[in-house]
Amino acid sequence: MPRVVPENIQKKQARDAKLLKELKDRRDQERKERAEKRKQLAANAEKYYNEYQATERSLVDNLRQAKAAGNFFVPAEAKVAFAIRTRGINKLDPKCKKIMQLLRLRQLHNGVFVRLNKATVNMLRRVEPYITYGFPSQKTIAKLIYKRGYGKVSGSRIPLSDNAIVEKVLGEKHGLTSVEDLVHEISTCGPHFKEANNFLWPFKLNSPRKGFAEKRHPYHNGGVWGNREDQINELVKRMI
Incomplete structure (x- = not known):
């Protein structure tokens, strides 16, 4: 049965x-x-x-x-600059302090990408004695994002170790689904540059190998601060 x-x-x-x-x-x-x-x-x-x-x-x-x-x-004028803070808060007047906050350069050796237009160029010139900046190459942008890139996810600083992190924040609205998309958007100053740049946490760089020269003097006089143009690539390489 x-x-x-x-x-x-x-x-x-x-x-x-x-x-x-x-x-x-x-x-x-x-x-x-x-x-x-x-x-x-x-x-x-x-x-x-x-x-x-x-x-x-x-x-x-x-x-x-x-x-x-x-x-x-x-050659065509650069569309994107990379700015690095070179001095602390001593003798920083309120207007410069506010500009530094707007640029997200709150700490020494912080670095950020800046889209160049009339307003941002004026801001950079106003705080020139406290920063150095220039026009990064695509290779420098890729190296910064891959080696030192962190994203802002729900207010937290998350390392860009996976494409899913980028896709979660920028994929649905802006079509950026990978770290390579992020590099391309920044280097070409694409239509979603603002969102991509805001997603990137300010880069925390090391003190440069062999150190800075004279912080009190501008770069074109053998010092540190001011516009380095394409020489910013060499400095970033020493600070990564």
Whole structure:
């Protein structure tokens, strides 16, 4: 005589089988989505790399053509600056203090990206004796974000160790789903630069190797503060 399975046991087995199937289907779907996402991220990274290479090649070609023709070639003005605080709070007047707060340069050796326009250029010039700034290359921007990048997630400072951190904050509204997207948005000064820059926590840099020269003097007189233009890349390299 076959063994009779109680009805409550049958119901439990059916429920467990249903839950197990739902779990398996969900995991399969998540695995498929992750694979598609990895493929998309790889395609984006390749597209950005080709874009950077084309821009660099175009600049070199224009310089060579101008030199061959005996002319001058003036590159386009930089759209993004990187500012580093070089002095503390001593003798800091209230207006400069407020500008430092607006720039988010609250501590010594803090660094931030700044979109260049008339207002921000005037702000940088007003606090020049307390900061040094310049125009970072794409490689410098990528190195800063990958090596020293932290994001603002619910008011907390979170290291950018995973693309999911960027996607959680900037993905749905602004279409930035990876750290590479973040680098591209900052380096090209894209339409969502403000949101991407606000997401990035101010960079906490080290004191530069071999130290600063003369903090009291401007950079063009052999000192520290002021506009370094593309020489900011060398300083950032010493401070990472």
